Amino acid sequence: MSSAxxxxxxxxxxKGLNHALNREVSTFLRYMLSAAKIKGIVNAPVRELYSAEVADELGHATYLADKIVMLGGTPELNPDLTPPADEVTEMLKYDIAQEKIDVEGYLKLAELADREGLAELKVRMEEQAADEAHHAEVMERLLG
Ligand SMILES: [Fe+2]
Ligand SMILES: [Fe+2]
Known part of the structure; x- marks a missing residue:
């Protein structure tokens, strides 16, 4: 491979790591608000799910920010602050679609990391892809 x-x-x-960082920050902010907005016993499991996933997405964002710096870059924040839907079914449908976009994004990043010989980053990107695929599946189950 040439140096170019x-x-x-x-x-x-x-660029992809920074884009993923912003998607993660957007997601944990949205999930925090989703959990805050959900009331009532019927939707309690959905509220619990969103609360739990805030920590997962924050962990993903933190990993990405640290890695960007260690690779000589600067994390730049420009999150999407669109608030979650008012209705729980709409929240879940939107977030299932977003989680699936994130799975694709992380698999692409794993490929790019592999080409750079960054073994730890490659594996972490695959793990984050698996985390997002799991989030989508749990949400699909709650959606019914
Ligand atoms: Fe995530
Ligand atoms: Fe997720």
Whole structure:
């Protein structure tokens, strides 16, 4: 691989990591508000799920921010602050779709990391893809 190809791969990786960081920050802010908005015994399991996932997404965001710095970049925050839907079914449908987009994003990042020989990052991106796939599945079960 030429050095020009190498640097464009690295550039795409760094851009992708920052994009993923912003998606994670957007997600944990949205999930925090989703949990806050849900009331009533019927929807208590959905509230619990959103509360639990705030911590997962914050963990993903923290990993990405740390990694961007260790790879010589600067984390740049520009999160999407669109609030969650008022209705629980709409919340879940929207977030299932977003989680699936994140699975694809992390699998792509794993590929880019692999091409850079970044073994730990590759595995972590695959693990985060698996986490998001699990989130989507749990939400699909709650949606019924
Ligand atoms: Fe996440
Ligand atoms: Fe997730």
């Amino acid at each position: 190809q190498m640097s464009s791969n690295r550039e795409e990786l760094m």
